[in-house]
Amino acid sequence: MDESSAQASTPIFQQIKDYLVGEIATGRWKEGDLVPSEQALVRQFGVSRMTVNRAVRELTAEQVLTRRQGSGTFVAPRKYQATLVEIRNIADEVRARGHRHASRLHLLEGAPASEALALQFELAPGALLFHSLIVHFENEVPIQLEDRWVNPACAPAYLEQDFASITPNEHLMAVAPLQGATYSLEASGAPREVTELLGIDGRTPCLVLKRRTTSQGRVASVVTMWHPGHLIQFTGSVG
Amino acid sequence: MDESSAQASTPIFQQIKDYLVGEIATGRWKEGDLVPSEQALVRQFGVSRMTVNRAVRELTAEQVLTRRQGSGTFVAPRKYQATLVEIRNIADEVRARGHRHASRLHLLEGAPASEALALQFELAPGALLFHSLIVHFENEVPIQLEDRWVNPACAPAYLEQDFASITPNEHLMAVAPLQGATYSLEASGAPREVTELLGIDGRTPCLVLKRRTTSQGRVASVVTMWHPGHLIQFTGSVG
DNA sequence: GAGTGGTCTAGACCACAAT
DNA sequence: TTGTGGTCTAGACCACTCC
Numbered sequence: 001m002d003e004s005s006a007q008a009s010t011p012i013f014q015q016i017k018d019y020l021v022g023e024i025a026t027g028r029w030k031e032g033d034l035v036p037s038e039q040a041l042v043r044q045f046g047v048s049r050m051t052v053n054r055a056v057r058e059l060t061a062e063q064v065l066t067r068r069q070g071s072g073t074f075v076a077p078r079k080y081q082a083t084l085v086e087i088r089n090i091a092d093e094v095r096a097r098g099h100r101h102a103s104r105l106h107l108l109e110g111a112p113a114s115e116a117l118a119l120q121f122e123l124a125p126g127a128l129l130f131h132s133l134i135v136h137f138e139n140e141v142p143i144q145l146e147d148r149w150v151n152p153a154c155a156p157a158y159l160e161q162d163f164a165s166i167t168p169n170e171h172l173m174a175v176a177p178l179q180g181a182t183y184s185l186e187a188s189g190a191p192r193e194v195t196e197l198l199g200i201d202g203r204t205p206c207l208v209l210k211r212r213t214t215s216q217g218r219v220a221s222v223v224t225m226w227h228p229g230h231l232i233q234f235t236g237s238v239g
Numbered sequence: 240m241d242e243s244s245a246q247a248s249t250p251i252f253q254q255i256k257d258y259l260v261g262e263i264a265t266g267r268w269k270e271g272d273l274v275p276s277e278q279a280l281v282r283q284f285g286v287s288r289m290t291v292n293r294a295v296r297e298l299t300a301e302q303v304l305t306r307r308q309g310s311g312t313f314v315a316p317r318k319y320q321a322t323l324v325e326i327r328n329i330a331d332e333v334r335a336r337g338h339r340h341a342s343r344l345h346l347l348e349g350a351p352a353s354e355a356l357a358l359q360f361e362l363a364p365g366a367l368l369f370h371s372l373i374v375h376f377e378n379e380v381p382i383q384l385e386d387r388w389v390n391p392a393c394a395p396a397y398l399e400q401d402f403a404s405i406t407p408n409e410h411l412m413a414v415a416p417l418q419g420a421t422y423s424l425e426a427s428g429a430p431r432e433v434t435e436l437l438g439i440d441g442r443t444p445c446l447v448l449k450r451r452t453t454s455q456g457r458v459a460s461v462v463t464m465w466h467p468g469h470l471i472q473f474t475g476s477v478g
Numbered sequence: 479g480a481g482t483g484g485t486c487t488a489g490a491c492c493a494c495a496a497t
Numbered sequence: 498t499t500g501t502g503g504t505c506t507a508g509a510c511c512a513c514t515c516c
Contacts, residue, residue: 011485025416037501048487050289053503061300069502070495078412083450085324085424177264182476185324187426187446187468205444205468207426211322229426229444237421250504276482287506292484308483309514 012047016055021064024075035065035073086236087209089169090146090225093234094138102140105163106197107133110152120212121151121219130158132168135197138231142198145226154220168221176215183211187229194226205229251286255294260303263314274304274312325475326448328408329385329464332473333377341379344402345436346372349391359451360390360458369397371407374436377470381437384465393459407460415454422450426468433465444468 023029041052059065066076094101111131118125130150135142148168150158154176161171190206207227213220262268280291298304305315333340350370357364368388375383389397393415400410429445446466452459
């Protein structure tokens with residue numbers, strides 16, 4: 001047809017989205033500015049309101065715009081500048097690299113909660129918790145020590161699992177649907193118990209990921225994962 | 240009106256979404272299963288196709304379902320079990336803790352790309368790049384060394400910026416809309432140049448975040464950020 | 479050819495905000 | 498009261514897949 005310009009076959013709602021994003025990207029519309037109303041866009045593009053509505057609604061879901069019924073549509077405040085780093089569970093990570101994953105169970109028992117753990121679990125000190133200590137291997141090289149405490153109320157059969165064939169993570173995902181997690185990430189040296197199990201020396205920097213997960217309103221699991229820094233590297237991409 | 244049952248005012252498309260999610264959550268529909276077609280849902284709920292379409296389309300955007308034109312709608316494969324760690328830019332991170340952020344510029348110059356950098360930037364070796372070296376402080380304590388290389392095509396005025404009042408990140412976000420990023424994260428010791436600028440000794444474990452951002456189809460920036468592991472800790476939550 | 483999803487229309491009624 | 502967004506309808510045409 002060789003019509004006006006850049007239509008080609010891009011859906012109309014997408015063209016409208018591109019137009020709106022473009023106005024923001026080039027700075028013509030700034031944070032907080034009022035964006036043309038649906039009616040105005042209907043006239044401008046000569047399309048039906050449903051089509052305009054879809055474009056604007058999707059950009060609202062994408063946090064590019066904000067809408068207030070009765071008031072109008074506005075350019076959303078710019079997003080937090082953040083890098084999202086995706087840390088997959090260790091078995092997936094290893095397999096994704098095409099390597100062999102294995103693990104060795106060093107401890108699996110019930111134990112009373114210390115003061116600190118009781119606080120983390122929101123339970124009384126001395127309450128029964130399950131405790132496991134597992135070393136994960138990538139091609140027979142130890143790459144993670146997983147020190148995990150589990151709430152028996154969330155995973156009653158935890159002590160009966162065969163952690164050679166299933167990771168604690170997989171078991172917990174199966175029996176306790178994940179609700180949320182808090183985490184912290186830091187680099188540090190490791191105490192002797194850790195260095196011995198990982199077969200590293202005390203000066204090796206370790207990447208330490210602590211994670212506390214909740215399920216059905218309870219704290220399900222508190223885990224500390226130690227990774228020898230020269231062996232592990234988390235990579236990924238966003239956007 | 241006190242009508243049939245649980246309508247109340249929840250939009251119909253949302254009720255349909257809830258129904259679909261419920262069937263999956265309870266396990267009645269499993270990964271890969273065929274979901275009722277739009278026509279079937281139209282009949283089941285007695286609503287128009289547009290309403291059903293919106294429900295299913297939004298769940299597809301949320302990666303709960305996948306659709307194939309001509310074939311049907313299916314339960315999406317379960318998401319990768321991953322912890323998303325959000326690493327905010329250092330100035331925001333420090334201010335969020337209620338502390339003072341400051342920075343000192345140690346180097347800001349144009350320099351030819353080494354072989355390795357040229358590869359990263361997808362430019363010819365020897366091409367002009369901008370290079371900056373900045374130490375960031377939290378309450379006067381150095382917590383990050385930012386070693387950044389920038390593509391002049393993406394930020395031509397980079398060398399003229401006042402990096403005491405604006406961070407390189409902020410400048411780049413302003414002039415080069417972020418398209419995507421790849422990153423890696425590891426723990427390691429730091430070379431002498433780094434330890435000197437951060438005022439730490441060579442045995443201090445460091446958290447090293449490398450990040451490569453693209454903008455408008457070009458590699459905009461390659462940055463390595465060194466954090467003394469005993470001082471910095473990234474925390475957050477998901478879910 | 480029948481069934482699927484992808485898109486679009488030209489209306490409609492409603493809740494809400496600004497005036 | 499007017500204009501805004503929020504939702505919904507009952508059709509339509511198309512591209513694609515499967516039989």
